[in-house]
Amino acid sequence: MPAIGPIELAIxxxxxxxxxxxxxxxxxxxxxxxxxxxxxxxxxxxxxxxxSGETAEVAEVALSGPSVLDRFRxxxxxxxxxxxxxxxxxxxxxxLFEALEEALISADVGVKTSMKLVEExxxxxxxxxxxxxxxxxxxxxxxxxxxxxxxxxxLNPAPPEGPHVLLVVGVNGSGKTTSxxxxxxxxxxxxxxxxLGAGDTFRAGAIEQLxxxxxxxxxxIVAHQDGADSASVLFDTLKAADAxxxxxxxxxxxxxxxxxxPLMEExxxxxxxxxxxxPGAPHEVLLVLDGTMGQxxxxxAKTFGEVTGVTGVVLxxxxxxxxxGVVVAVMEELGMAVKFVGIGExxxxxxxxxxxxxxxxxx
Ligand SMILES: Nc1nc2c(ncn2[C@@H]2O[C@H](COP(=O)(O)OP(=O)(O)OP(=O)(O)O)[C@@H](O)[C@H]2O)c(=O)[nH]1
Ligand SMILES: [Mg+2]
Numbered sequence: 001m002p003a004i005g006p007i008e009l010a011i012x013x014x015x016x017x018x019x020x021x022x023x024x025x026x027x028x029x030x031x032x033x034x035x036x037x038x039x040x041x042x043x044x045x046x047x048x049x050x051x052s053g054e055t056a057e058v059a060e061v062a063l064s065g066p067s068v069l070d071r072f073r074x075x076x077x078x079x080x081x082x083x084x085x086x087x088x089x090x091x092x093x094x095x096l097f098e099a100l101e102e103a104l105i106s107a108d109v110g111v112k113t114s115m116k117l118v119e120e121x122x123x124x125x126x127x128x129x130x131x132x133x134x135x136x137x138x139x140x141x142x143x144x145x146x147x148x149x150x151x152x153x154x155l156n157p158a159p160p161e162g163p164h165v166l167l168v169v170g171v172n173g174s175g176k177t178t179s180x181x182x183x184x185x186x187x188x189x190x191x192x193x194x195x196l197g198a199g200d201t202f203r204a205g206a207i208e209q210l211x212x213x214x215x216x217x218x219x220x221i222v223a224h225q226d227g228a229d230s231a232s233v234l235f236d237t238l239k240a241a242d243a244x245x246x247x248x249x250x251x252x253x254x255x256x257x258x259x260x261x262p263l264m265e266e267x268x269x270x271x272x273x274x275x276x277x278x279p280g281a282p283h284e285v286l287l288v289l290d291g292t293m294g295q296x297x298x299x300x301a302k303t304f305g306e307v308t309g310v311t312g313v314v315l316x317x318x319x320x321x322x323x324x325g326v327v328v329a330v331m332e333e334l335g336m337a338v339k340f341v342g343i344g345e346x347x348x349x350x351x352x353x354x355x356x357x358x359x360x361x362x363x
Contacts, residue, residue: 076324079107080362087137087363092130097122100140107325107362108294113332117143141363144328148355151337156284156311163195163241163249165281167234167274169267169308170288171300172255175316175342177206179288180250181213182342182350188217192247197237198223199230199270202254210252216347220246230254230266231273238277251282258303268307286339288314289330291322298326301334316342319349324362327353 082103086096097118104114117140124130124139158164166183168176180196187194196214198221200206207223214221222237234251241249253270256263274281287310289297297315304310313330315322318341327338338353 076318076322076361079103079323079325082107083137083363087133089133092125092133092136096133096136104325107323108329109325110295110298110329110333113329116332137363141359144359144363145356148328148331148359151331151355153312153337153339153353153355155339158247159280159283162278163238163246163281164192164283165238165249165251165274165278166284166286167251167253167271167282167308168286168288168314169253169304169310170255171257171290172203174255174288174290174293174300175314176200176255176288177209177213177252178345179286179314179316179340179342179350180210180252181217182347183340184213184217184219184250185347186350187248187250188219193245194219194248194250195237195241195244195246196221197234197241197249197251199234199237199252200254201226201228201230201233206252206254213347220244231270234270235273235277238274238281242278258300264303264307267304271308284312285310286312286314287336288316289326291315291318291324291326291342292320294323294326295329298329298333301330301336305334305336310336312337312339314338314340314342314350315353319343324358327358 083100086099086103089096100121101114101118104117105111109117120143121136121140124143125136128139130136130139155166168180170176177200184194184196194217196210196219198207198210200210201224204226207226211221211223220241222233222240224233224236230253237251238249251274253267254263256267258264271282271285285308287301287304287308289300291297293300301310301313313336315327315330315338318324327341330336330338340350341353343349343351
């Protein structure tokens with residue numbers, strides 16, 4: 001092997017420098033970008049909370065992993081850091097219980113449920129002699145997990161024969177059509193053959209919007225023209241789905257205010273007609289609630305429940321300013337199971353509701 005002289009060494013050095021320098025530059029610029037991202041307001045909020053001690057765990061849950069919790073943004077992080085700060089002190093006293101009640105109410109948990117939770121917590125603290133706020137927080141977590149864990153958040157089973165029919169209802173703009181698109185993709189990925197029913201014949205552009213979602217999810221759709229009778233469209237959808245051998249039918253409906261009686265009566269008729277087209281249907285009535293609506297969502301849920309027999313709730317927009325507590329209010333005050341949560345506008349932004357993960361993030 002020939003000996004390497006000083007000239008060859010110098011050339012080798014220059015080549016190495018030429019290769020390494022751009023790599024170092026790329027690394028430095030990526031690092032700087034990462035630091036800039038950390039300084040965005042939402043991240044700061046959670047980090048500030050983490051620095052206060054007790055909340056480190058919350059911040060970690062909210063920021064790490066590819067979980068649904070990453071998507072609960074501003075409102076949710078604010079709620080969890082407010083609650084975490086409360087438990088950051090060193091005494092369990094009346095002030096703490098009062099502050100906790102206020103924090104739960106402002107997190108949209110609802111007055112009745114907040115009072116009930118805090119009263120129960122007072123009794124537990126007394127009977128177990130709890131003097132540590134951290135231990136009290138664990139009691140609250142356990143109690144919430146038991147309360148929310150009582151609900152069956154799985155979709156009702158498909159019938160032994162014929163299509164599995166899901167009717168999707170709710171007020172205007174709550175996220176019904178978007179959630180149908182997301183659900184269609186989930187079912188399709190599970191190997192099911194899916195058909196959408198364009199039951200919103202009222203709003204201009206609604207049918208076209210559902211067509212776009214059908215295309216995105218790669219599923220079938222049955223639609224009539226604007227202004228057609230919604231119940232007839234869904235009747236035809238079910239007949240067609242049965243004939244074509246589809247496993248799942250997702251029925252869209254027009255958004256309507258729960259206070260508009262004739263529109264709610266029409267929804268009652270839609271539900272009955274769906275049952276005529278396919279005995280036992282709808283097997284699931286999903287009420288789509290906008291998570292940022294807070295307590296208003298509760299009065300919507302009550303009326304829709306009376307008219308259509310809601311079997312589950314899809315709580316959307318939890319990636320926005322929703323404060324999270326509305327999940328507890330819907331389940332505790334109305335006895336309705338939150339089955340899915342919407343965490344963005346994209347087709348993959350829907351997740352089955354997981355009570356334990358939710359409580360861990362909130363507290
Ligand atoms: N950020 C966010 N936006 C959502 C979510 N779900 C729906 N949206 C948005 O909410 C808006 C209304 O959604 P739609 O699906 O059209 O609501 P809808 O209930 O079908 O509305 P109508 O048919 O008019 O009653 C759209 O801009 C959606 O992108 C969600 O989980 N997160
Ligand atoms: Mg719609």
